Amino acid sequence: MSDFENKVALITGTTGIALATARRLAQAGAAIIACGIDRAANSAMKAELESFEPGARVLDIDVSVADQVRDAVAAGVERFGGLDIIVNSAAVHPYGTATTTDWETWNRAMTVNVGSIYLTAHFGIPEMIKRGGGAIVNVASVQGFACQQNVAAYATTKGAIHTLTRSLALDYAASGIRVNSVSPGSIRTPILEKAARGENGSDADVEEAYRRFGAAHPLGRIGEPEEVAELIAFLCSSKAGFCTGADYKIDGGLTAGIGVK
């Protein structure tokens, strides 16, 4: 029997790493409830998941709104009978320093990137406890360890995700719930494409930008969403039964050195 047979997974985000993770878990037998704010991406994900999991739910929701997350968890439990896995991948990536980021943008980054993890835990953990345990994986970033310039809000949220991961791990270990985070370097997804196009959304050569980003990683390339999904799948599986409260970097060696050649 596959590791995810009879498992129910709630995933936030419907593109990039979330989509690759949904595919990976669904192909291994998990029932998926995905939550995203981008309706076009949600429809595309649903169409794809239905080819191997006819019951998959992809909900049009804003994961920073408490009632919407509560209803998403309830819908998943009603449809599939419980909840075993949460993968928090949704995020926004505003640019700005402390002086150029307005209060609304700052708060939006905090509520989407960090608040949504609190909300899926708040509403999801009681359901996981009813099943006797489960696994949560939060997608953080290398920017939670060492950050670039001009991403003050984004980088701060990623550090907060590392801390929230440890806190949840300690509080729910006795309930059989393991909580870990992954910290990717540059991964080929829509968020990185936006970074390649720059703050002003230019029509820059995206592949050339990816080569430049890749060259900064000791392995000499950017990563693929499927590589991150594989690590997430491992952390969600029973093979990772002794892993909790930790962060797992998947960054091609980016944070191993001090960046001087």
Ligand SMILES: NC(=O)c1ccc[n+]([C@@H]2O[C@H](COP(=O)([O-])OP(=O)(O)OC[C@H]3O[C@@H](n4cnc5c(N)ncnc54)[C@H](O)[C@@H]3O)[C@@H](O)[C@H]2O)c1
């Ligand atoms: N791609 C990279 O280079 C990289 C590097 C480090 C960390 N990450 C992290 O990986 C995670 C996934 O990002 P990705 O790379 O797959 O990019 P992505 O843009 O494809 O994924 C982000 C997803 O979040 C969704 N989203 C945004 N706001 C939302 C909201 N309010 N409610 C519901 N959904 C919302 C978007 O619609 C999108 O599907 C993010 O947490 C990101 O910070 C990505």
